[in-house]
Ligand SMILES: NC(=O)C1=CN([C@@H]2O[C@H](COP(=O)(O)OP(=O)(O)OC[C@H]3O[C@@H](n4cnc5c(N)ncnc54)[C@H](OP(=O)(O)O)[C@@H]3O)[C@@H](O)[C@H]2O)[C@@H](O)CC1
Ligand SMILES: Nc1ncnc2c1ncn2[C@@H]1O[C@H](COP(=O)(O)OP(=O)(O)O)[C@@H](O)[C@H]1O
């Protein structure tokens with residue numbers, strides 16, 4: 001299994017073109033949150049904004065608008081119960097995240113169907129958390145979706161999707177399972193030293209720590225992935241860089257802190273990315 005190390009960061013994260021504008025850095029739509037899980041939408045969208053996404057829209061329940069607008073004024077909001085506005089937002093996005101804190105009720109299921117039916121080839125779709133649980137429960141096929149697919153299950157979600165118990169989640173078994181579920185998808189199995197499976201290539205990050213074992217850390221990862229794909233386009237390397245960046249920043253925080261909270265990680269993203277971009281520029 002190939003190891004992903006720090007060098008991936010400067011292969012992707014580059015200084016910004018002086019003549020650029022927000023439209024150059026990705027239009028991200030995050031379909032997330034529900035009454036009990038408002039924080040997931042906040043962490044995902046805040047991570048996307050801090051990792052450099054040009055425009056971020058959160059589709060969620062109206063009751064959470066004030067919290068989102070207060071915490072992340074940069075993000076726009078859409079009521080995901082308004083199908084016309086949600087469909088319009090899906091059409092306009094370059095990258096769509098669905099699942100963090102969405103819950104698994106009938107309405108959440110209909111949103112997963114809406115996205116899978118409407119995502120287009122030039123878009124990237126990040127499926128996480130509740131969306132993965134719905135896909136597993138309903139045995140939804142991912143094969144008609146022409147978008148670039150990124151699946152980000154933790155080991156419990158991967159067990160639901162693949163049927164593999166955690167002790168059976170070996171490289172070979174994971175590869176066979178993803179080839180059956182969605183052969184073109186990029187799969188991240190999140191754990192200590194998370195693994196990426198993509199078109200017969202398998203890689204693993206060498207960063208990450210137990211301080212990250214806190215609710216919302218995966219929601220944060222979805223925002224970072226969306227932001228990097230929005231800025232640097234979809235590729236295996238872009239996703240490897242996003243996955244590594246998440247744990248790399250967490251490791252720096254863990255040197256001096258007992259736990260790594262999503263908010264701490266998110267706040268550090270612009271500074272760490274600037275350092276990486278400066279190094280990239282120096283060659
Ligand atoms: N602040 C918010 O708004 C937050 C909202 N959140 C939202 O909550 C929703 C539910 O998501 P979820 O991940 O909490 O629960 P679920 O899908 O039932 O999976 C747990 C099951 O899997 C098992 N398990 C095995 N290995 C595991 C592993 N490595 N990591 C984790 N679990 C592992 C585990 O085993 P157990 O711990 O019981 O032994 C259990 O059986 C989802 O929408 C999410 O986005 C969260 O993001 C938190 C912050
Ligand atoms: N012990 C650990 N070592 C390294 N990374 C960890 C550890 N525990 C959790 N993480 C990382 O934190 C994230 C947790 O994701 P997830 O379980 O989906 O969180 P949530 O749904 O609460 O946001 C993953 O990226 C995972 O790799």
Ligand SMILES: [Mg+2]
Pocket residue numbers: 128129154218219
């Ligand atoms: Mg999660």
